[in-house]
Amino acid sequence: MKNVLILGGTGFVGSHVCEKLVRAGWNVTVATRRRSHARHVMHLPSLTVQELDVHDAAALARAATGQDAVVNLVAILHGTQAAFDKAHVELPQKIAAACTSAGVGKLVHISALGVNVQKPGAPPSMYLRSKSLGEAILLASCSQLALTILRPSVIFGAGDKFLNVFASLQKVFPFMPLAGAEARFQPVWVEDVAAAVVKSLERSGAGVQTLEACGPEVFTLKQLVEISAKLAGVNAGQGRPVFGIPGWAATLQARMMEMMPGAPLMSRDNLASMQVANVATPGMPDLSALGIQPAALQPIARDYLSQGSPWHDLLGVRLRSHFR
Numbered sequence: 428m429k430n431v432l433i434l435g436g437t438g439f440v441g442s443h444v445c446e447k448l449v450r451a452g453w454n455v456t457v458a459t460r461r462r463s464h465a466r467h468v469m470h471l472p473s474l475t476v477q478e479l480d481v482h483d484a485a486a487l488a489r490a491a492t493g494q495d496a497v498v499n500l501v502a503i504l505h506g507t508q509a510a511f512d513k514a515h516v517e518l519p520q521k522i523a524a525a526c527t528s529a530g531v532g533k534l535v536h537i538s539a540l541g542v543n544v545q546k547p548g549a550p551p552s553m554y555l556r557s558k559s560l561g562e563a564i565l566l567a568s569c570s571q572l573a574l575t576i577l578r579p580s581v582i583f584g585a586g587d588k589f590l591n592v593f594a595s596l597q598k599v600f601p602f603m604p605l606a607g608a609e610a611r612f613q614p615v616w617v618e619d620v621a622a623a624v625v626k627s628l629e630r631s632g633a634g635v636q637t638l639e640a641c642g643p644e645v646f647t648l649k650q651l652v653e654i655s656a657k658l659a660g661v662n663a664g665q666g667r668p669v670f671g672i673p674g675w676a677a678t679l680q681a682r683m684m685e686m687m688p689g690a691p692l693m694s695r696d697n698l699a700s701m702q703v704a705n706v707a708t709p710g711m712p713d714l715s716a717l718g719i720q721p722a723a724l725q726p727i728a729r730d731y732l733s734q735g736s737p738w739h740d741l742l743g744v745r746l747r748s749h750f751r
């Protein structure tokens with residue numbers, strides 16, 4: 428049985444990755460800042476939870492010892508420049524060093540669509556710039572490893588904080604003023620991303636592969652908001668009026684959301700990220716390189732959006748982020 432250390436294994440994508448790895452016969456260790464964050468994965472057989480400060484380089488190197496592979500899913504969506512650098516730049520550097528010193532052969536790093544590894548300073552948001560720098564560091568320091576970098580578009584699936592939140596908002600409010608309404612996305616199913624992680628760990632040989640992870644269809648944000656309401660049965664399946672708001676109003680809305688407790692539903696940095704189309708790059712390798720044919724959004728989202736209560740979902744997302 429092979430051993431894998433997962434960083435960020437308690438999160439939305441991480442939980443699906445853990446489940447798939449256990450099913451595939453891996454011995455999984457989930458490193459978490461707090462054991463309680465792992466309660467929904469700790470029941471899985473052949474999975475161990477280890478409380479660890481992943482930013483402590485020495486502790487990380489000890490945790491990597493004896494592992495055949497490491498998967499990095501740690502990321503933040505909101506924060507200061509220093510927080511983005513710590514999570515997306517310094518941590519990958521420490522992971523690379525830990526893998527090298529512990530003799531780990533494989534690393535899978537989850538990045539994001541829209542990064543620019545050639546010009547890491549070019550993307551318009553702190554999120555994308557720090558993700559770009561993190562990738563550049565891994566490419567420079569992991570030449571001996573089998574390194575896979577996955578760049579997903581927005582990820583949907585049961586428990587997402589994307590379609591679920593838009594559907595819940597429309598169950599509560601009579602209309603939706605929407606920032607970035609025309610921004611384009613190519614949503615990918617969380618199970619397809621998790622399958623890509625498993626297949627990347629199973630590939631033989633060293634070297635780097637960078638793959639984009641996108642679904643089969645492109646949508647504007649406005650279309651996705653409308654689809655979420657329709658599939659959730661909001662207003663008898665009619666949804667709510669959704670209208671785009673101008674840039675100045677979007678910035679004001681984001682600034683106000685940032686001032687509320689908990690993770691904001693939309694920050695100014697998120698708005699900046701949406702200036703880059705979140706769609707597949709022509710010519711870039713994608714999930715088909717791993718033999719994965721990505722699933723379409725609507726048949727899957729219909730299943731999970733038709734359940735759940737709006738206030739529970741909205742408060743849940745905000746409170747969970749606040750008390751983490």
Ligand SMILES: NC(=O)c1ccc[n+]([C@@H]2O[C@H](COP(=O)([O-])OP(=O)(O)OC[C@H]3O[C@@H](n4cnc5c(N)ncnc54)[C@H](OP(=O)(O)O)[C@@H]3O)[C@@H](O)[C@H]2O)c1
Pocket residue numbers: 434435436437438439440441458459460461464465481499500501502503514537538539540579580581582583589751
């Ligand atoms: N979800 C999407 O739509 C999407 C789209 C594109 C790319 N991605 C990428 O996919 C990966 C997983 O995303 P996700 O949606 O699953 O994220 P998530 O649910 O927010 O989980 C992130 C995990 O990172 C850990 N973490 C968060 N902040 C941390 C910090 N400051 N220091 C150390 N660990 C921290 C947490 O683990 P503990 O609390 O257990 O320590 C958490 O389980 C990320 O790299 C993300 O950028 C996601």
